[in-house]
Amino acid sequence: MSAAVRIAGKVHKWLALLMAIQILFWFASGLFFAVAPIERVRSEHMIAEQRPVPIPIGAAADGLQRVAAANAAPGERIELRTMLGRPVALVTAGEARPRLYDLASGRQLSPVPARLAVAIAEADHAGDARAAGVEPVTENSTEYRGALPAWRVRFDDGANRALYVAADTGTVTARRSTLWRAFDFLWSLHIMDFKNREDFNTPLLIISTALALVVILTGIVMFPSRLGYSAWKRRRAAARERAQ
Secondary structure, three states: OOOHHHHHHHHHHHHHHHHHHHHHHHHHHHHHHHHHHHHHHHOHHEEOOOOOOOOHHHHHHHHHHHHHHOOOOOEEEEEEEEOOOEEEEEOOOOOOOOEEEEOOOEEEEOOOOOHHHHHHHHHHHHOOOOOEEEEEEEEOOOOOOOOOEEEEEEOOOOOOOOEEEEOOOOOEEEEEOOOHHHHHHHHHHHOOOOOOOOOOOOHHHHHHHHHHHHHHHHHHHHHHHHHHHHHHHHHHHHHHHHOO
């Protein structure tokens, strides 16, 4: 056995022992990602179909007149849409928080109250399940990193599903379930960002990946010897010498 093979064997053995758990995490999480459909992870299959309701131009103009009459502050962008079947306007101005208005009355709806957030979540959620609870969300967490403040609306639908409704816009900004939480946990193990679960350029991941690469390369160096190729070459060389 050559010196290179002996050195590669020692490096391979100890690095493989050191990296065994993380390599297991990479393969197990990678298998989970390949098997679990991303649409189900994101609960997209549980989004209720809601047909868009056209807003007549005249009704939109009259509604904006009502909003203006209520002394609403100006905005840089106005988005017209329907919410629970009624026309609303979302007014955005710079870095200020968005404001949501009811076009039928001109009244400001945001921040939406818990009751309205529950109605929005139930309309978005497919099936007959009703909300089992609602709680305010004022800071980001591992489960939710979206617009704040928001409401977390829970459903007892067998998947521990929770819908997040942004208080300023009245839109569903995230859908979470047991499957999503498992996916997110395994993702944190996969990219080795255990806090924010977003950064796949962490020094820990870079170092671990480099060490895993060394394990693979040393394994390649050892492969001919472990396969018996080196011993076969020695036996063949010895046979040639005897033949001479």
